[in-house]
Amino acid sequence: MEHLALQELEAEAKRCLDPKIADYIAGGADDELTVRANRAAYARVGLVPRVLTGAGQPDLRVTLFGQTASMPVLISPTAFHKLAHEEGECATARAARRAGVILIASMASTVALEQVAAAAGKTWFQLYLQPDLGWTEDLVRRAEAAGCTALVITVDSPVFGHRSRDARNGFNDLPAGMRCENLRETVGSTSRVRSIVFSPELSWKELSWLRERTALKLVLKGLAHPADAKLAVACGVDGILVSNHGGRQLDTVPSTLDLLPPIVEAVDGAIPVFLDGGIRRGTDVVKALALGATAVGVGRPVLWALAMDGEQGVLDMLETLRAETERALALTGFRCPGQLNTGILRMQPAEEPWWN
Template sequence: MAGTEQKNESLLFTRVNKDTQALPISIEDWEQKARELLPAGPFDYIAGGSGAEETLVSNRAAFGKWAIVPRMLRDVSKRTLGIELFGQQLKTPVLLAPVGMQAIANEEGELATARAAAAAGVPMVVSTVSAHTLEQIAETMGDAPRWFQLYWSNDREVCASMVKRAEAAGYSAIVLTVDTIMLGWKRRDFRNGYSPLREGRGLANYVSDPVFCSRLSEVNTENAVEEVLRNIYHPTLNWDDIDYLRQHTKLPILVKGILHPDDAKLAVERGVDGIIVSNHGGRQLDGAISTLDALPAIAEVVDRRIPVLLDSGVRTGADVVKAIALGATAVLIGRPFMFGLAVAGEKGVASVLDTLINELDVSVALSGSNSVAELNRSILIRL
């Protein structure tokens, strides 16, 4: 990447220039600043996990169990971070994970995030429970890559309507989240008495959907919230539902929430187009395996037949290197960009992405690699 070293020096100068009010650099600093700015309810909803938050902690700790063993004297002057995913050329192996109800962090919510993602060339995965409609977000992003995340509804026709809308609005993949068959036990939210969904913060895609609205006697916030709550948790979800989804879209379908290699094997057998190894950022089952610990066995079973992505716990460029070396095609980040959104809106999201991408470039180079494709298990050691 020509000029990267000079850019890094320029970035450093800007950060230390006493005449410049610098934004945070580390995710820890972004989180602390967000904590200072947001009320307890929204902050804990974003930052917290389920139960005793053991999984939340283990997602980060798992990255510390692996160390990069750099290779030297390999001429890393001609680097690229680009990858190909479902026929699209992407600038980096980083995507924005689906995070719902982003207006609790910043009034512009997903629109601010969408502008920053589009400018950075980073695909945004838009949540079903977004504060703005999927069409509004698509319009904001223009031709930039974007995927649509689907929360299954017990009303299958609502699911079919949502994915058809996404396809029409230029989304290039459907991400079906499969680990939310019921709500995780979130102590922080109970303590704060806080539920943005009950406040109607994630209704935009529902109240703009003709099929969903046809189920309501009157389209208002109260009725819509109750209808969503009746349908969004679905313990009956099974592989046949994915077959139904396939009948209603031509887009690639990824399943998000896979942690067991047997489920990954089934996903391949059932014709799923991609897997996202995820424990919902530690927000669902507490005590669950960390995603990085789950990744190697899943990657081995899948054997490159379909892309395997990873989220939950990714914070630094070195984290991205480790995940890809262990078999991930790409990674997704969630809380980091949400902290950026809370602190500085679009500018905050852009800064978080810029820092992570530059840090990734440095990490790739210092590992002794010229491209993401060169990253493999040989550069890692288990501690």
């Protein structure tokens, strides 16, 4: 049976999710303009294939920080997988392993990172830097010990975005019995659970502090401005994940596909640039890669697939995206992701660059 396309998963998943949870997953900040922009951007870019290239069978493998992934698709970090399925992040992690992709494990997970990393194999750990640096360092050491190869520092969240749907639904807490397992700490004999602190005090100073304390690769997630991309390179960061948090933080941030080219230009090949937000089709993957992304991430489709059919659902979703990406690559006349370039893109007439 043919599997559902990624954007079809939302409607199906809704049938097995509490409406408040479905809204938590699908929703974005304020008027959700950025959520829509992320998708709309792909319709504005056309693919103009090359023919008779003799490319041969597509080979999607990519090597990221020395690790080979079976395709240039990452699982972006999303919080609280037990909201979608009782096995939570364990099911997602097993699917990632079976598909041979890298899982970016969210700090806000309902299964402890050690368990997630053991199940996934190739794991990067997503971290919100906490103002309590001692505690942040403890968590970094746990990620190192668990075998994670990179830290993905989310920098688009000095405060929490305003999620209109959650506000309307009064959805502001995890259901009883579920908690953020990475935030448990034991003080003497009493065990308590912290909550994640979003702090507007954090700056490049804390990032430099982290750079000095870990040999793990550092990827900054949520960068939008090319000037910040340059600061990131100067700070010794190893990669940038261009992201607007799936439109859940600052509304009216442009689509990530629009943000990507100026960042690729600013970085000038010094470090890899990744992208997430609105990736739903193999042609989307090909367009982002042609514009300079080394790999892309998927967020919401993972949770929809998980809600529908647990580990198998996530695996089916990833295999659908793989088949579509292979097909799009072959139809544009290429064999490997690294060969893609802007020559096959027909962009809507460019506006004045907004970033100067």
